[in-house]
Amino acid sequence: MKVQLRRSTALSSLLVSVMAWSSGALASDTGMEDAAPANEAILVSASKPQALEVGGSVQFLDSEDLAEFSYTDPNRLLRQIPGVNLQEEDGFGLRPNIGIRGSGTDRSARIALMEDGVLIAPAPYAAPSAYYFPQISRMSAVEVSKGPAAIKYGPMTVGGALNLISTPIPDETSGFGELLAGSYAARRGHGWAGGWVPLSDGLEAGGLIEGLYEHSGGFKHIDAGGDTGFEITDVVAKLGLRSTDGRHALEFKFEGYDETSAETYLGLTLDDFRATPYRRYNASQRDEMNADHQTYQLTYRFRPSDALGFTVVAYRNDTKRAWYKLNDVRNTADTGWNSISSVVADPVTYATQMADLVGAPGYTGRTNGLRVRNNNRRYQATGVQGLFEARFATGSASHELQLSARYHEDEEDRFQQDDVYQMADGRMILTSAGAPGSNSNRLGEAEAWAFFIQDTITLGTITLTPGLRYETIDLKRTDWSGSDPERVSPTSIRTTNVDVWIPGVAAAWEFSPGMRFIAGAHRGFASPGPGSTTDAETSWNYEAGFKLARNAWHLEAIGFFNDYANLVGTCTNSTGGNCTIGDQFDGGAAHVKGLELTGGYTFGSIAAQGFAVPVSVVYTLTDAEFRTSFESDYEPWGTVEKGDLLPYLPKHQLTLNAGVDLEKVRLSASVNLVSKARAVAGTGTIPASQKIDGRALVDLAAEWDVYGPISLFGTVNNLFDKTYNVAFSPAGARPGAPRMVLGGIRARF
Template sequence: MRSSSFFQPALIASAILAAISHTAVAKDTDDNIEHLTIFGSAQAVNDVPGSAHMITEEELNKFDFTDIMRTLTSVPGVYVLEEDGYGLRPNIGMRGTGQNRSEKVTIMEDNVLAAPAPYASPSAYYFPTAGRMQQVEVLKGTSSAMYGPRTTGGVINMLSRQIPDDALAGQFNVTTGEDGYAKVHAYAGGSGEQVSSVFEVFRYQADGFKDINNSDRDTGFVKNDILAKVRFNSDKNAAYDQELELKLKYSDEDSDETYMGLTDADFAADPYARYSASQLDNMDTTHKQVQINHLIKINGRFNLMTTAYYNDFSRNWYKTSKVGKMVDEVQEDGSIIPVKKFSSLGSGGTEIASDYDRGAESEIYAQVKANSRDYLSKGLQTVLDIDLDDHQLKFGVRYHEDEMDRFQWVDEYTLDQDYQMTQDDAGVHGADSNRIDSAEALALFVHDEYTLGNFIINAGLRYEDITLERHDWKDDLARTQDPVKHTKNTVDVWLPSLALTYRVNEELVLLGGIQKGFAPPAPGNEEADDEESINYELGLRYNNESLHAEAIAFFSDYDNMHGNCTVSQNCADENVGEQYNAGEVEVKGLEVKAGYEFKLANLLVPVDLTYTFTDTEFLNSFESKLDTWGDVTKGEELPYVPDNQLQFAAGLVGDNWRGDILVRYMDEMRTIAGSGDIPNDEVIKSRTVVDLAAHYNLAENQELTLNIDNLFDKEYATTRTHGSLMAGKPRTMTIGYKYSF
């Protein structure tokens, strides 16, 4: 891991500024927030010509989720694939795109790309800490083309803690619960006439809900997140109104997570067990970010927002990748000698680990891979907003660079009859993988929102010019010579979009649109084509004081869909990093969202319904070494896309208290591409999970909270993508106290 010492003094300095800067009259910050968000305001969501959802701070606080995947189930057309139970490494998809490491979705924080290397290696092993976010926005369809590079599914933008408008404001929140869960969240800051700031600390941890067989090691995590912002405003008599904001962020994570799930038989016996062979598995990460925002209001019609950003992410996931045992091997001379034979987790390794824990093997062996990688992502982007009354124009440009540096090795261990792991061989650092994948990208877009009576026409055009490279040194661990292998891809693409909304009256809006979707190929895949699609949507949106509802039908027509071969997809070592072209694919479906607020005596009863129907089909046959696809026959369905998803939420709100219940249903889904009935060893069964939350105000600025995730303790499997079954989080109760000032 690279040292973070350079970053800590800057955070301390910002904390001091946060304490002293609230010495003058508060200043309105709405204009700055608007440039960090997609929609700007909740009212603006109604006019978006497509699927658009804003999850406000009030809604986020209802269930106090720290797992972004539980938060996003309230948005139709979004699919989540649980893995660790706490949302440390989310798997998010939209409108039929793959969920693996959220690689097909554009993830942003404060309007800046958040993935460690969004072009060169989009799989998000880092994800912004959802529990500290103030707002979450989800945009799918035609308007998402402004937020590339991946435009087929959609975009998620998370708004971090904003500087309070008051001279001094803050909050302290502490939570404790089952399985050693604990959370401390605090922030303080304020706005002065020209200098404003905020400082925030977020820490959460758990011992984990799984137990390693024959071991007392924890299976939990600790994650720290520190944020500091300082904003400088121009003098009120200056010729131009300007804002300059510095954002510094540091986070780290230490989690005892694994890719090793359970066999079907072991899952049925105890879904929360872990094999002894996974006892050393650990993820260690560090993330550092610097972001500088500058806003200048040239006049009443022209605003220019410019952002420079730098993200540095390092991680080492040290985890068992293969398990083996001693077998007799016949030599050429006819003699028989014992040799170690290793198998990957999805090709017999998990079964060997299971046999060992059940006593069928007295000694086995494990290869523990150090998936050590360093990421860099940096760039400069600017957006010019022009208000021409009927035309609202946006011109944007972004220059971006990112890279992933892989320097991996494999250690070998023996597991003896006492279930202890002893290292037999220390791997040479870099011997397993020794390469850099990098990208340079220039993106430009123009977007025009033209109001013509009750019609709003949205026309957009995005251009991406991308250079992708892979430098592979293989056995040259010092990298003193030229790379053994160097591949280079260049991509340039024009992405038009057109959408229309028609306001029938003050409450009802009709909408529709068409766009070209895109995702670049991976570095090192010179034969891989772009992922391109034509996406259509048509629907309506209704809003009045008590009722809000929308229904949108979508259709994504892929000319070519990508499948990326990753360890998380259970790909063999020699295939990791490869990319497969699936060719033509169709994804169609329906998204429904509705909410109503009843009045019952002196109580309010808000209810909310979210529903998604999805139908997928491969339109041609092909071969791949991707575990979830395999060899595909025309007419088969995509894996890990349920036909039906349904969520129902209901609340009861009194003068100083409220209670909410959340019911989530997910249909069964296949884990390998196929058609017809799903075989038992290729299915994730349907499930219904219920969450409960309660809030009680002790005083105007003090609150007690009670949360119960998975109220009825439903046991369910979440995925087979690692060659074995992983379990969802069991019933977990937490209680909290919140003080605001």
């Protein structure tokens, strides 16, 4: 613990120095245009046009895209971006599983997940699983970076980066509010207000306050009754100070999140899913997640001229979560425990255990039949990152140089215990309470320095963007026995150091105005966890394609190939749990290749014809296979033969969008088609017990401006109430969300 204290003291001194230097720099002012948003330099692109101009695969969804359907589930929103792989779980997207270009999807741990350019997973290095995910409902934009563009962020560069951009302080005093209600006791209240005001000559003060409340009663039903929904509150406050000449901008952001959700890892047997897909067994009645999260972020930007800029961000994220949920069932011999994933996969062999899970009326189970774990964890992530920008010319070539550095430290503190229950007449009765820390008493820590350099070189119609990232990561895992809650004597201490160079290069040729050929290559990297004995996940990734942005047309067609030297799987409860939680597994060589296509056109215009009809298409083809044979205790892999396909990767994903915009009315429709996939690696016909259903889903949205700033808004998700299985992990078949209707009133001022 002394080492941790020393790190925190050093970081605190660095933060104080940054703040003091920022305050002094703000006193200077010189005569420039209005400042850009404080975090603009952290982004790969800050708008759709910029995304199309980048020499690589970057997609950008702006505020209009996000407002069209007003999704709360990030899985539904991210269907609009090619190359993104999604493994649904709870139907609401509370803990989405997101991958990019074939990277692992489990808890989004194989992508760089950010909010406003800052790593936002609870412990991005020590424990990158995203048990906290920012609410899509309060975002103003979403940026997904793939290929060489992804190495700007790190440490996860195998697939890419997902950056969620929060509501900025508006230039003019303005606001927004909405009240919506709908199916399954759904309620949403969301609003923000803010702006900038003159403070003195040459100085402005700004502020924003935003609040979000979301509730659902849940669409599943426990046999004995009980809640299956969630309740979330999310508050954001921003304070800003900027010079009117555009040289200086200082912004402080606070975000506080609180969630209670009656979510479980327990799914259904395949037969029960087919009969009653929205059922939950009685053994899940005690399952509940309680989570809270706070973000503190201070951003300063200094731009002495149009050619030079410096941005520094200091941040701290605190996350606590206690997920109290069914973990396993006592085995028949009364000598140990069977995982719930094994039981629901084979209810005949595990008939006694299955009876304890179902808890039928009149049934009395074993006094030690059910074990519920309090997955109590605390996370902290703290850091400072800086970015220097310079524009200059050498002969006929222009340069946009970026240099960045980041110091980051994070930790995951596990202090968990198991409680034992008996099932009696459909109700769970506590028979033995565990002592806090008796199940897992450990601390995982990470300290990392990261450096990045990139130069965008433009010579006529040719743009070349070489970049290089370096990460040095110190990982440490300390374990104590369950009988040592004060952590006096560690049972083991394991340390690891990782040093990695991550190069990349992108090229673009604008052979005609608005038309580009692009190509790129970069090294993919994913850091191992504390105490891991596996090699880091590495790959070489390549892409090439075509971009068009002309008049009302936009089109991108990009092929990609990821050549994994070593694929890594991490054992978590969410992958099935038939392994030691936290262990990592080598998957050897693998190839992931595919095609990403996105395009659109807008027919007509409201100004000229009185209407506009926007249409667009998003398509992803993915072909991913292992290139080595091996046996693994990692449940999604199992026994693998060379040529086996990777799990949870549908070959085809297609989203078709169309709308009709009138002066005061907007109608939108989206059709999403996903081909079947397998839950376990393999080839040939997918067994029914491993088949993830293909599906075709239709969503509708409409908005009518009824009076001035007031409008009526409504959506229908899964219009035809399609029933489909989205996964067999964590434990058993799991349904996607049924038809859901949401509607209400909006106001903009």
